[in-house]
Amino acid sequence: MNKIIVAIDGFSSCGKSTMAKDLAKEVGYAYVDSGAMYRSVTLFCQRNGLIKNDVVDEEALQRVIDTIKIEFRLNEETKKNETYLNGENVESEIRSLAVSNQVSIVSAIPFVRKAMVLQQQAYSKDKGIVMDGRDIGTTVFPNAELKIFLTASPEIRAQRRYEELKAKGQEEKFEDILENVKKRDYIDQNRAESPLRRADDAILLDNGNMTIEGQKQWLIERFNEALKKANA
Numbered sequence: 376m377n378k379i380i381v382a383i384d385g386f387s388s389c390g391k392s393t394m395a396k397d398l399a400k401e402v403g404y405a406y407v408d409s410g411a412m413y414r415s416v417t418l419f420c421q422r423n424g425l426i427k428n429d430v431v432d433e434e435a436l437q438r439v440i441d442t443i444k445i446e447f448r449l450n451e452e453t454k455k456n457e458t459y460l461n462g463e464n465v466e467s468e469i470r471s472l473a474v475s476n477q478v479s480i481v482s483a484i485p486f487v488r489k490a491m492v493l494q495q496q497a498y499s500k501d502k503g504i505v506m507d508g509r510d511i512g513t514t515v516f517p518n519a520e521l522k523i524f525l526t527a528s529p530e531i532r533a534q535r536r537y538e539e540l541k542a543k544g545q546e547e548k549f550e551d552i553l554e555n556v557k558k559r560d561y562i563d564q565n566r567a568e569s570p571l572r573r574a575d576d577a578i579l580l581d582n583g584n585m586t587i588e589g590q591k592q593w594l595i596e597r598f599n600e601a602l603k604k605a606n607a
């Protein structure tokens with residue numbers, strides 16, 4: 376049975392990673408969180424003084440972009456993949472609102488996208504991969520056998536992120552998160568390089584009123600259909 380590539384794109388805080396992780400676990404595929412890569416580059420910029428007043432020092436970043444190494448390593452205790460930036464576990468820090476507030480600016484830079492897309496494509500050598508992001512079905516894997524495009528209202532998405540951060544002890548105001556969600560939607564859809572858009576052959580899913588279990592079942596059905604088609 377030939378393995379396939381599954382691309383899950385959509386707006387921020389839509390639950391893409393939950394769906395992608397659940398599917399990867401269920402079918403024994405690798406999972407790659409492409410957003411974590413852009414978040415790691417953003418954290419790198421913040422730590423190294425490469426962003427001032429929401430403006431990135433692109434020249435300085437370009438000089439060091441090839442030294443930024445992002446890896447995913449399995450945490451043996453939680454059995455979850457965690458993000459490492461140049462050997463340091465940054466899984467929690469990259470989810471902060473401080474990083475969320477500047478990640479769209481960093482991810483709009485063409486040479487940053489080029490470097491990340493190359494790394495993402497390298498993960499797929501053996502297929503059998505589920506990747507979530509904004510441009511996976513359009514740019515990273517335009518030939519993916521299964522493409523999903525997720526959406527839900529900004530209010531529902533902000534509420535989800537609010538609860539996620541609260542559970543981690545990072546209490547933020549709901550209004551600030553909602554503003555961040557809307558701002559990122561705008562920047563992600565309007566940037567010149569690989570803007571967020573649904574690939575023509577992506578299946579649209581509004582999961583605003585669906586349970587996590589319902590989404591999981593829905594996705595497994597789509598996966599089985601795509602796998603059957605790819606092996607026909």
Ligand code: DC
Pocket residue numbers: 387388409410411413414478479482483507508509510511559563
């Ligand atoms: O999925 P996320 O919220 O963790 O992604 C963080 C940001 O990274 C998001 O605002 C846009 C950017 N991103 C991107 O431009 N392309 C991707 N493939 C994934 C994320």
